[in-house]
Each structure stands twice: as C-alpha cells, then as structure tokens.
C-alpha cells in the first residue's frame with residue numbers, strides 16, 4: 001500500500017477539521033477525495049504532504065511516516081496545492097529547472113524535456129508563466145509535481161477554474177499519469193470522480209462517510225428509485241409526498257418533477273394524476289447518480 005492513513009485527526013483550536021479518518025491508496029488507482037467546501041480535503045492533503053502536522057493518528061507514504069520521516073515522504077510525493085503558487089515572472093523551462101534543482105535531479109535538461117512532452121507544454125515552453133492561460137499554468141504545476149518521478153501524486157482540486165476543453169485535457173493527463181502512480185485528488189465535482197477515479201472517498205465535516213469503488217458507490221442507493229414526471233399543470237411537492245412510497249419531490253423545470261421513492265410508484269402516480277385532474281405527460285426512471293449519493297451522504 002503506498003498511502004496508509006490511520007485515525008488521522010487535525011484540530012484547529014476547538015474545531016476538528018479532520019476527524020479520525022483512515023483509508024488506503026495503491027498504485028495504478030486514482031482515488032477521488034470528494035467533499036463539500038470545508039469538509040477537510042485540503043487539510044488532509046497538507047498533512048499527507050508534510051505541510052502541517054496532524055493532531056493525532058498516523059499516516060505513511062511508501063512506508064515512510066509523515067511526521068518522523070517527512071523528508072523521505074516529500075521525495076515520494078508530487079504535490080499540486082489548491083492555489084498552485086507559481087513564479088509568474090519565470091519562463092516555463094526556468095521554473096521547471098528551479099524545481100528540478102530543489103529536488104537535486106540529475107540530467108536536468110533531459111528530464112525537463114520529458115515532462116514538457118508528457119504534460120503537453122511543448123508549444124508554450126518558451127513563454128513566461130504570466131503569459132500562460134490557466135490550463136497551461138496548471139500543466140506547469142503538474143509538470144513540477146511529477147519532475148522528480150514521485151510514486152504518489154497528491155492533487156488538490158487540479159481542475160478548478162478550467163474551461164471545458166482544458167478540463168477534459170487535464171483529466172486525461174491525470175488519468176494517464178495514474179496508470180502507474182498512486183494518485184489522490186480532491187474535488188467537489190462529482191462528474192470528475194465519475195470520469196477519472198477508480199475509488200471514491202467522500203468526506204463530510206471531517207469524517208469519511210463513504211469509501212468504495214466508484215462503480216459500487218453508484219449502487220449504494222439502489223434501494224431508492226428516482227423518477228422524472230411531467231404533468232400538464234403545477235403540482236405541490238407536498239401533494240406528491242402524499243403518494244405512498246414517495247420520500248422526496250423536487251420541481252426541476254416547468255411542470256417537471258424529480259421524485260424519489262422506495263419502490264416502483266409509476267402506477268400510483270398515474271392514479272394520483274387522475275384523482276387530481278392532472279394529465280401525466282411523461283414518466284421516466286433515472287439511474288442513481290453519484291451526485292444524488294453525494295447529496296444524501298453530505299446533507
């Protein structure tokens with residue numbers, strides 16, 4: 001196991017930002033660390049990368065303890081912090097050379113050429129960082145993180161603020177890197193987890209509320225069913241909740257309602273419509289999405 005976290009806790013004054021969490025991550029698998037704002041994602045990543053000490057509990061990276069062997073841990077880890085600080089006045093290659101120097105990398109020019117190729121920075125490699133778009137700056141951040149060929153990559157919200165094209169490109173780059181390395185990335189975007197993560201850990205208020213393969217997690221709520229119903233007129237959510245088996249009702253657009261139920265309620269909704277002088281224009285069952293699971297677990 002390349003990352004092993006046991007009962008890790010971080011307290012800031014009286015607030016417990018990370019509360020006795022335990023999890024593992026292994027090579028060749030991308031772990032998505034998913035949670036709402038303030039859940040404790042960045043705090044966890046900062047502890048794993050040795051930037052802040054834990055209050056209690058322990059964690060190791062490739063067998064090295066994050067507290068007592070933090071220098072060894074840093075050699076094993078490539079870290080892309082949430083607001084990746086870059087030296088804007090430096091040229092791309094210059095900034096990579098600077099990082100390579102810090103890591104005491106041999107054959108610096110060869111390695112820089114390799115990561116430039118890998119992160120698709122070729123066309124932009126002669127520019128100053130201040131001249132780069134956000135997506136390309138993020139590539140520079142990724143290039144810096146992988147320069148010393150670390151076994152573990154910790155990426156804190158690596159795609160935040162990117163446009164849809166850049167998003168797809170950076171995600172596929174992370175997926176490519178994740179084939180060999182252990183990648184832990186934090187995000188609050190469910191689609192990101194669905195697109196690239198093999199496993200997902202959901203954290204809420206400092207505690208882990210789910211930890212499973214992405215595909216298994218989708219089946220977690222298979223006990224409940226989600227339907228989309230369209231009526232010809234407005235219906236009150238409370239009215240829908242009177243139908244037996246309905247546990248949630250939400251207006252989506254127009255007269256379209258998203259209804260969560262414990263069983264198949266289509267027949268009853270048909271009867272409900274008739275009894276209330278409504279026409280049921282359409283009825284569709286939806287697959288449970290990771291988003292629904294996320295919302296139900298982090299309410």
Ligand SMILES: Nc1ncnc2c1ncn2[C@@H]1O[C@H](COP(=O)(O)OP(=O)(O)OP(=O)(O)O)[C@@H](O)[C@H]1O
Nearest residue numbers: 012015017035036037038039040041042043044188
């Ligand atoms: N240096 C600090 N001092 C005091 N409290 C802090 C500090 N850093 C974080 N916190 C608090 O700890 C909690 C967890 O914060 P953290 O940044 O880990 O959340 P996050 O899941 O990364 O959130 P986001 O998605 O918004 O980045 C928050 O309530 C935050 O206010």
